[in-house]
Amino acid sequence: xxxxxxxxxxxxxxxxxxxxxxxxxxxxxxxxxxxxxxxxxxxxxxxxxxxxxxxxxxxxxxxxxxxxxxxxxxxxxxxxxxxxxxxxxxxxxxxxxxxxxxxxxxxxxxxxxxxxxxxxxxxxxxxxxxxxxxxxxxxxxxxxxxxxxxxxxxxxxxxxxxxxxxxxxxxxxxxxxxxxxxxxxxxxxxxxxxxxxxxxxxxxxxxxxxxxxxxxxxxxxxxxxxxxxxxxxxxxxxxxxxxxxxxxxxxxxxxxxxxxxxxxxxxxxxxxxxxxxxxxxxxxxxxxxxxxxxxxxx
Amino acid sequence: xxxxxxxxxxxxxxxxxxxxxxxxxxxxxxxxxxxxxxxxxxxxxxxxxxxxxxxxxxxxxxxxxxxxxxxxxxxxxxxxxxxxxxxxxxxxxxxxxxxxxxxxxxxxxxxxxxxxxxxxxxxxxxxxxxxxxxxxxxxxxxxxxxxxxxxxxxxxxxxxxxxxxxxxxxxxxxxxxxxxxxxxxxxxxxxxxxxxxxxxxxxxxxxxxxxxxxxxxxxx
Numbered sequence: 014x015x016x017x018x019x020x021x022x023x024x025x026x027x028x029x030x031x032x033x034x035x036x037x038x039x040x041x042x043x044x045x046x047x048x049x050x051x052x053x054x055x056x057x058x059x060x061x062x063x064x065x066x067x068x069x070x071x072x073x074x075x076x077x078x079x080x081x082x083x084x085x086x087x088x089x090x091x092x093x094x095x096x097x098x099x100x101x102x103x104x105x106x107x108x109x110x111x112x113x114x115x116x117x118x119x120x121x122x123x124x125x126x127x128x129x130x131x132x133x134x135x136x137x138x139x140x141x142x143x144x145x146x147x148x149x150x151x152x153x154x155x156x157x158x159x160x161x162x163x164x165x166x167x168x169x170x171x172x173x174x175x176x177x178x179x180x181x182x183x184x185x186x187x188x189x190x191x192x193x194x195x196x197x198x199x200x201x202x203x204x205x206x207x208x209x210x211x212x213x214x215x216x217x218x219x220x221x222x223x224x225x226x227x228x229x230x231x232x233x234x235x236x237x238x239x240x241x242x243x244x245x246x247x248x249x250x251x252x253x254x255x256x257x258x259x260x261x262x263x264x265x266x267x268x269x270x271x272x273x274x275x276x277x278x279x280x281x282x283x284x285x286x287x288x289x290x291x292x293x294x295x296x297x298x299x300x301x302x303x304x305x306x307x308x309x310x311x
Numbered sequence: 312x313x314x315x316x317x318x319x320x321x322x323x324x325x326x327x328x329x330x331x332x333x334x335x336x337x338x339x340x341x342x343x344x345x346x347x348x349x350x351x352x353x354x355x356x357x358x359x360x361x362x363x364x365x366x367x368x369x370x371x372x373x374x375x376x377x378x379x380x381x382x383x384x385x386x387x388x389x390x391x392x393x394x395x396x397x398x399x400x401x402x403x404x405x406x407x408x409x410x411x412x413x414x415x416x417x418x419x420x421x422x423x424x425x426x427x428x429x430x431x432x433x434x435x436x437x438x439x440x441x442x443x444x445x446x447x448x449x450x451x452x453x454x455x456x457x458x459x460x461x462x463x464x465x466x467x468x469x470x471x472x473x474x475x476x477x478x479x480x481x482x483x484x485x486x487x488x489x490x491x492x493x494x495x496x497x498x499x500x501x502x503x504x505x506x507x508x509x510x511x512x513x514x515x516x517x518x519x520x521x522x523x524x525x526x527x528x529x530x531x
Contacts (some may be wrong), residue, residue: 217413222389223389225386225388226417
């Protein structure tokens with residue numbers, strides 16, 4: 014068993030080194046494939062993280078008329094609570110609203126001077142249940158709420174979230190399509206490199222078959238060579254992506270507080286990186302099998 | 312050891328390589344398969360190591376039916392056989408020893424045992440001193456002896472040789488034939504295809520004559 018493994022890996026490595034530029038071309042092509050897949054993956058993950066965070070923070074504000082009575086307020090609160098879409102409700106009085114605003118304007122409180130005592134309306138903050146976040150549902154809900162007595166205005170920023178969520182979906186689809194095309198290309202390139210390796214060892218393969226080597230025995234080193242090319246390509250891509258990401262994420266952090274979530278999102282998770290390297294190995298294995306099988310049939 | 316019953320082999324529609332060949336070779340026998348080129352000698356050998364299947368007829372090797380044998384089982388059949396070719400088929404990019412060691416690996420002989428066997432066989436063919444040389448630096452006769460040593464690496468029941476002396480001058484051809492006879496004297500069944508009638512005659516062993524794919528005569 015150990016002898017066999019030694020034979021397999023020794024020959025895979027020897028072949029890879031002998032493949033020279035061809036081998037490097039294979040690795041680089043797979044690297045390119047995984048770089049592009051990685052970029053799309055990162056973008057989709059970042060956008061999803063952004064969407065998730067915004068969704069979590071998201072609330073629908075129901076601003077109340079100034080002349081609302083305490084009784085009206087209580088009735089209104091009950092009405093709203095009974096809505097299926099409403100997960101929780103919190104009340105902000107005029108005073109609290111002003112205090113919050115002051116906090117947000119910290120250092121620039123002078124802006125508030127001249128606005129009078131109570132420039133801000135009281136409001137309810139509604140958290141919306143999962144599954145009720147679609148624009149249609151929210152539009153209907155807000156139309157309903159705005160008709161209730163004592164309600165001045167409704168505000169929510171859901172459309173932005175949906176747009177970004179859609180962008181993430183499109184990015185994902187685009188990534189899958191480009192990924193598939195490049196995967197096919199990579200398989201062909203590996204297959205070609207391995208084909209050259211197989212022909213270079215045609216004499217040895219013939220002898221091995223004549224003395225009773227099984228197909229699996231002949232195939233194994235080439236399979237490993239293909240898998241090495243694939244996984245090395247994927248590793249190369251992850252390395253490049255990691256360096257680029259560190260650089261870009263750092264820049265974003267400085268440039269915009271909006272993207273602070275993105276920067277915190279971090280690099281690809283270890284399981285994803287493992288999946289990418291595994292995917293590379295798989296592509297290499299498929300490319301290699303194509304060539305060796307064709308040769309062994311002759 | 313080898314039994315062929317009414318074997319036909321036809322390529323395409325009308326190229327008859329073998330016609331109604333029935334042949335029985337006993338364990339431990341030494342048999343020459345004689346005939347001019349194109350008589351069907353190589354085809355017959357290829358059928359025995361199941362490089363090809365007969366168009367019709369049955370072939371048994373060591374009790375195994377080659378026609379019914381699954382592709383998966385072919386490697387096991389080949390491990391019972393040693394095969395030698397006219398053009399030696401030695402690998403140029405490695406030494407004589409490594410050419411032999413390749414077989415040791417394929418048949419699963421572990422390192423030290425494999426090396427011992429390589430040394431043994433190089434001694435048998437009288438080339439112990441040339442183990443570290445690449446094959447192309449050896450003479451034709453020496454290369455064929457290396458090829459025979461390689462064919463013996465897996466300790467085969469049957470040695471098949473296709474024109475083993477075809478590329479050699481007379482003196483070396485006699486040498487190689489002597490080596491094949493020695494291999495046979497150790498118990499291996501040997502089947503040698505040759506167009507050199509004189510060689511077969513001098514060896515004085517059973518000789519089967521093929522002509523246009525048919526067995527036409529047999530000595531003794």
